[in-house]
Amino acid sequence: MLGKAASLGGDVAGVLLGSGVEGLAHQAGIYGAATVYVADDARLEAPLPQPRVDAIAQLVGEQGIETVLFAQSILAADIAAGLAARLDAGLNWQLTDIAADSGTLVGKQSALGDSVVVDVGWKTTPRIGLFRSGAFDPVERATGQTQIQTFEPELQEFSLAAEMVEQAHAEESGPSIEDANVIVAGGRGLGEPEKFGLLEELAKALGGAVAATRAVVDAGWYPYSTQVGQTGKSVSPTLYIACGISGAIQHKVGMQSSKTIVAINKDPNAPIFEFADLGVVGDLHAIVPKLTELVRARKS
Amino acid sequence: MTVRPVDYPPPFAPSEAIAAPTDPVSQRIEVGVLIVGAGPAGLACAIRLGQLLEDSPETAERLGEVPVAVVEKGKSPGSHLLSGAVVNPRALRRLFRGSPLLDGVPTYGEVHGEAVYLLTKGASLRIPPPPTMRNHGNWIVSVSQLGRFLAEQAEAGGAAVLPETDAQKLLVADGRVQGIRTGDKGLGRDGTPLGAHELGSDIVAKVTVLAEGTQGHLTGAAVDRFGLEGEQPQIWALGVKEVWKVPRPLRHVVHTMGWPLRKRARYGEFGGSFIYPMGDDMVSLGFVAGLEYRDVEFSVHDVLQEFKTHRLVRKILAGGERIAWGAKTITEGGFHALPKRFHAPGLLLAGESAGLVNVPTLKGIHYAVESGIMAAEAAFRSLQRGESPARPGAFASYDDELRASYVLRDLREVRNMRQVFDKGFLVGGALASAMTVTKGKLPPKEFGSEANADRTLIRTDRAARYPKPDGKLTFDKLSSVFLSGNRTRDDQPSHIRIQRRVPRELAELWVNMCPAQVYELGAEDDDGTVHVDVNPSNCVQCGAITAKGGRLTPPEGGSGPEYTLT
Secondary structure, three states, X not given: OHHHHHHOXXXXXXXXXEOOOHHHHHHHHHOOOOEEEEEEOHHHOOOOHHHHHHHHHHHHHHHOOOEEEEEOOHHHHHHHHHHHHXXXXXXXXXXXXXXXXXXXXXXXXXXXXXXXXEEEOOOOOOEEEEEOOXXXXXXXXXXXXXXXXXXOOOOOOHXXXXXXXXXXXXXXXXXXXXXXXXXXXXXXXXXXXXXXXXXXXXXXXXXXXXXXXXXXXXXXOOOHHHEEOOOXXXXXXXXXXXXXXXXXXXXXHHHOOOOEEEEEEOOOOOHHHHOOOEEEEOOHHHHHHHHHHHHHHHHO | OOOOHHHOOOOOOHHHHEEOOOOOHXXXXXXXXXXXXXXXXXXXXXXXXXXXXXXXXXXXXXXXXXXXXXXXXXXXXXXXXXXXXXXXXXXXXXXXXXXXXXXXXXXXXXXXXXXEEEEOOOOEEEEOOOHHHOOOXXXXXXXXXXXXXXXXXXXXXXXXXXXXXXXXXXXXXXXXXXXXXXXXXXXXXXXXXXXXXXXXXXXXEEEXXXXXXXXXXXXXXXXXXXXXXXXXXXXXXXXXXXXXXXXXXXXXXXXXXXXXXXXXXXXXXXXXXXXXXXXXXXXXXXXXXEOOOOEOOOOHXXXXXXXXXXXXXXXXXXXXXXXXXXXXXXXXXHHHXXXXXXXXXXXXXXXXXXXXXXXXXXEOHHHHHHHHHHHHHHHHHHOOOOOOOOOOOOOHHHHHHHXXXXXXXXXXXXOOOOHHHHHOHHHHHHHHHHHHHOOOOOOOOOOOOOOHHHOOOEOOOHHHHOOOOOOOOXXXXXXXXXXXXXXXXOOOOOOXXXXXXXXXHHXXXXXXXXXXOOEEEEEEOOOOEEEEEEOHHHOOOOOHHHHOOOEEXXXXXXOOOOOOOO
16 A cells, blocks of 8 residues: 555655554565654554554644555554544545546545445545555565654543453454455355365465355355355455356455456356356366365475 | 145234333333334325424424434335336325425426337237326326435424334234334344344334335234224235336336236236336336236246347337346235224324225325325324324224225225236226226126235246346346345344245245245255245345235344335
């Protein structure tokens, strides 16, 4: 995102908030930040939004920052919303891109189940934007000198009222489907729930995650948290391997922004072949284990 | 084996939808008049009440902080409204008499010309419109847009319109209706609370008006509780419609009869199509078929797709694009199936949920508005000093007014016209003509109808006739549901009650009947019965399942389709 911001013209700064994070500042420079503001503060250790709203609001005021962009995460969404309220600023979310159109910033927002892209703007500054995760690829830009400026955030008393009691992770072996670069997804064509084992093996070999269609989640074959589609999650991994998925539009809208879509299905008329980058007509029960084997062999 | 849907009743008793208030008195939400359903009937009622209360501030004051409230299960008013629609403007004129708002009613203009065709597979014969189908001077509308407009006017008149609020139970205590209970939100599939669980509330009111439209959930319970069943069972048709953007304007309204339906009485296929212009660049087209049909392979969704392949229709849609889709049942029992009374202590019934639909003229919206206005006036009278809405018979004047009005006079004239089509298209057509000419006096005999779920099932090779979806002119059900804007949360409890293990014929009937692909054939047991898999989140709440042996209940508020143009 720093790279994208740099491409829009104007001064780009990164903000780094946390405890024991100062060492990371130079990395922001590699990706295009001319300045990195760093607040290294024990009170910023817990992933709580309000202290960060304080810190960023302070920076916006002191440095006259006109645009604040966030990459989607639960914490970022909380901060962006808090900041918008604090500064009485406009917030556009679910952005997939941004461009400078004769001096005006125009965001691209995906709407109506990803069926249309809407141009959105801001009436006032500061402008706040929240981007979908995976919207941009990181681009290294050798900008030369990056200026690192540390600052002391003034935190409001009410911002420190919340305290992190415990942080726990859901038990998962691999990455979640939102974070995964590779997703292996299964539909009703698997035939039976046990066959998800095949997909898990392949996902493991590729370092990816397993996703499912609504039909199989409904049938209780796989957990709801892995459902991709209109009423599940929207994902955009680098590689999406759809196994035994017909490609109804309800599924398509949740995964069509994947960079490369590979479909394995025995029905040559399945709609998924209309938008897959690579289509394999065949029996997934034979193909998937072979594929897993090949990936493993290549890796070792 | 002879299979009838009625022999596999759903696990649902009307009494489940009736309860006494349970919230502590201090936590109940108190309103003056509570209206269930933000459609033409409910909103006309709210608007009329606003007008009456404005002129009578002392009555408004006695009704408390919220004199009028409208609850609506859809995401917003209009989300669940779908019709053709050509509206007789008579009742809207009365509602907005003397107000500039009348000019603000969103319409696509008046009907200037019309054509009625009798279709065969390869040809169309233009016939003179029967008197019941003459539409000059009527307005073309999207009822979804009309609903949004009426909701704005109701709010401007002081009513609280509460969308995303499903009325699950009718509150009855001491022999009178006291209000409704809204549904819980945030329950998991098995009914256990999820993180965002929110309990429903008791909303108590001095008067409750049920204006739920087709297949009213609470209306059904009230009819059962207060013994209001009509002489004859209620019956329904299912309508599936699409809105198309087209390059060339259509200048007149079109109705067709005949193909793709089959004429013989044994199939029980009765219905027809409509094609209406919506301005210069859109058309609304749909197919309506009575749910007395018997063939397990019959599917109104796919009959509409088949219909679009006719040359007459292709020409209208050529170069166009489908932009909206939806489905809904239509109450068709008419005069003979009307409830015995349109009221009970504390309760008024209005609009389509009270059965006020005229099938031969294809109209009901003006009856909905008219009955909503009358319900408002009856409620208002009962709230005057010295009266009590709970007094038995307090609303008798509502019945008297309805019966004396054109609403029931019209319905009486055409009372047998729908039923005679059980005899097939030709005999039915001849009898219907006689009724039209004599204003219902001839033939001197009353015709009955069988409940939709009582019809025995047959199977012919009907499905072989449906065109294969090409994604341009013809579509599959899932693509259609997507266009309805339905984004219902998948992990909520199922709101559809059916027997889950039934004979194969019945399972196939449901699979084919449902325009939204809610039902799927599951595993077959050794005894030949099959499991029915249900995808409740596809449901657009058309209500066909209630007519054919199941029972639809309201899903979590805010679920279902999000119609805007239908």
